[in-house]
Amino acid sequence: MKDFKDGDLQRRVSALRERGEEEYVEAMAPKYNLTYINLLGTPINPEALSIIPQTTATEAEAVIFEKKDKTLLVGIQNPNNANLAQVLDMLKKNGYAVEGYYISRSSFEHALTRYSDKPKAKAEKKGVLGIDPNTIAELATTLKTQANASERLRAIQEASDPEKVTHVLETLFGGALAFAASDIHIEPEDDVARIRYRVDGLLFDIIEIPHNMYRLLVSRLKLLSGLTLNIKDEAQDGRFTLDVGDRNLEVRTSVIPGAHGESIVMRILDPKTAGFRFEELGLNTKLQEVMEEELKRPNGAIITTGPTGSGKTTALYAFLQKVHSPEKKIITIEDPVEYKLPGLVQTQVEEDYTFASGLRSILRQDPDVIMVGEVRDRDVAETVTQAAQTGHLVFSTLHTNNAAGAFPRLTDLGVDYRSIGSAYNVVLGQRLVRTLCPHCKKPHALTAEEQKIVTRIMGETPTQGTIYGPEGCDACGGSGYKGRIGVFEAIRVDDAVAEAVIADPSENSILKAAEPQEIPSMQQDGVQKMYDGITSFAELERVLDLYNTGKAPEEDANDDSETDFSDHIV
Numbered sequence: 001m002k003d004f005k006d007g008d009l010q011r012r013v014s015a016l017r018e019r020g021e022e023e024y025v026e027a028m029a030p031k032y033n034l035t036y037i038n039l040l041g042t043p044i045n046p047e048a049l050s051i052i053p054q055t056t057a058t059e060a061e062a063v064i065f066e067k068k069d070k071t072l073l074v075g076i077q078n079p080n081n082a083n084l085a086q087v088l089d090m091l092k093k094n095g096y097a098v099e100g101y102y103i104s105r106s107s108f109e110h111a112l113t114r115y116s117d118k119p120k121a122k123a124e125k126k127g128v129l130g131i132d133p134n135t136i137a138e139l140a141t142t143l144k145t146q147a148n149a150s151e152r153l154r155a156i157q158e159a160s161d162p163e164k165v166t167h168v169l170e171t172l173f174g175g176a177l178a179f180a181a182s183d184i185h186i187e188p189e190d191d192v193a194r195i196r197y198r199v200d201g202l203l204f205d206i207i208e209i210p211h212n213m214y215r216l217l218v219s220r221l222k223l224l225s226g227l228t229l230n231i232k233d234e235a236q237d238g239r240f241t242l243d244v245g246d247r248n249l250e251v252r253t254s255v256i257p258g259a260h261g262e263s264i265v266m267r268i269l270d271p272k273t274a275g276f277r278f279e280e281l282g283l284n285t286k287l288q289e290v291m292e293e294e295l296k297r298p299n300g301a302i303i304t305t306g307p308t309g310s311g312k313t314t315a316l317y318a319f320l321q322k323v324h325s326p327e328k329k330i331i332t333i334e335d336p337v338e339y340k341l342p343g344l345v346q347t348q349v350e351e352d353y354t355f356a357s358g359l360r361s362i363l364r365q366d367p368d369v370i371m372v373g374e375v376r377d378r379d380v381a382e383t384v385t386q387a388a389q390t391g392h393l394v395f396s397t398l399h400t401n402n403a404a405g406a407f408p409r410l411t412d413l414g415v416d417y418r419s420i421g422s423a424y425n426v427v428l429g430q431r432l433v434r435t436l437c438p439h440c441k442k443p444h445a446l447t448a449e450e451q452k453i454v455t456r457i458m459g460e461t462p463t464q465g466t467i468y469g470p471e472g473c474d475a476c477g478g479s480g481y482k483g484r485i486g487v488f489e490a491i492r493v494d495d496a497v498a499e500a501v502i503a504d505p506s507e508n509s510i511l512k513a514a515e516p517q518e519i520p521s522m523q524q525d526g527v528q529k530m531y532d533g534i535t536s537f538a539e540l541e542r543v544l545d546l547y548n549t550g551k552a553p554e555e556d557a558n559d560d561s562e563t564d565f566s567d568h569i570v
């Protein structure tokens with residue numbers, strides 16, 4: 001008998017074991033009505049493989065190893081797998097014919113390793129699960145109105161096409177690009193599911209679909225996003241990318257369970273619509289000067305404030321782009337990273353990497369500029385303050401209504417009020433208002449009441465220009481608005497403000513101290529943008545508190561303002 005070296009012996013034993021496994025699988029195949037195949041000697045087509053994501057393949061214990069026209073050859077490792085039937089069902093509903101093959105564990109694992117070496121660009125170009133990027137790109141230019149999109153969706157549903165779901169999705173993504181929608185919502189109700197777009201911050205109904213179509217959409221989107229199909233009672237988050245023309249769209253999917261089924265929200269991150277250019281934020285001349293000076297300083301904190309969706313992060317990204325230069329090291333910690341910016345190190349909050357602990361790690365990386373997504377708690381507030389005092393330029397956001405509100409908030413969070421003057425440079429307040437559609441806006445005369453409000457906000461500041469209101473046309477999908485712009489205010493932390501924070505950190509005292517800075521309030525900035533024909537009175541009223549001027553109240557006019565205020569409480 002021949003002697004084997006250890007290595008040889010192991011190889012031989014494992015070869016025997018593999019052969020035994022293959023023989024067993026081959027013998028069992030007829031029981032499951034499947035044909036046996038050994039994938040170790042079979043070419044695996046990366047295009048076929050990428051039709052289902054790796055996570056789905058792993059869960060279903062099945063891989064697609066070849067595609068011939070609309071026929072998929074599927075290697076099945078465990079015919080009793082609970083997820084398998086759903087995946088196969090899905091493929092059939094998407095117009096594919098499925099030929100099932102019984103494969104061994106070794107074959108299956110071998111096929112899974114091929115996911116990592118599939119050519120990425122190619123896989124994206126062919127699209128995940130048959131969605132055609134060219135169709136999406138074409139629809140992005142041909143769908144003119146939201147009504148066009150609704151009509152097309154209705155027509156698809158009425159046709160008897162096995163690839164309905166594909167076409168619905170292509171239309172939804174094409175429409176989202178055409179109207180620059182930031183999110184697509186799919187919300188199941190009693191009898192139907194509602195599909196809506198969020199455009200310029202507002203939701204618009206697109207179509208109602210029957211429940212059977214809804215269920216197909218949910219399954220397909222979960223597959224696309226790499227989520228677990230048969231988990232239906234838990235929230236899940238996933239993502240996928242669509243390579244549409246020259247843009248690489250990232251889609252973040254969030255699924256939450258509800259009484260009538262799972263609700264899906266897809267956030268579409270389109271690097272093309274997000275320019276993050278400082279010059280395009282909509283800063284008024286005064287504020288642009290202020291910010292240009294502030295961004296040249298080597299240290300200190302710059303804070304933007306506002307509620308969720310007020311454009312705080314966009315402003316910070318624009319500031320980061322503005323200060324970015326090759327000799328500066330910029331590190332961010334975000335929750336989550338929304339857009340990848342070139343030349344920056346961007347990190348994301350995780351379970352063991354919080355804003356506070358992450359920031360401390362970042363400081364050890366010797367950065368020049370740091371962005372911290374949000375000052376949420378005492379720990380972060382203190383670390384941001386220290387970082388700003390030790391030679392770093394720090395950007396962050398605070399969840400307050402206006403710029404003045406940041407000061408009492410910081411002291412509430414435990415920041416020593418005596419250190420605010422040395423650590424903080426400037427605080428911005430902001431909101432996003434929709435801009436009037438240039439194709440259909442029409443002159444609008446203010447009512448006496450509106451005029452009174454405007455006069456009170458502007459005080460003695462002269463204003464002139466034509467005021468416009470919304471009308472609605474094909475170019476704006478009938479809403480009268482297209483795009484959004486920021487309305488801003490800011491308070492620089494100069495000596496007067498720093499002293500006011502120490503003496504009395506109330507909003508009024510801060511506003512009073514900041515008066516000599518002559519920076520318009522958000523309300524004043526908004527009214528100016530209305531006189532510039534950029535936005536409307538109705539839009540300002542929707543977004544801003546117009547019964548507040550955003551400036552310190554006149555001391556001798558206290559009674560008046562109280563009367564005015566109570567007039568409006570009905």
Ligand SMILES: [Zn+2]
Binds near residue numbers: 438439440472474475
């Ligand atoms: Zn229009």
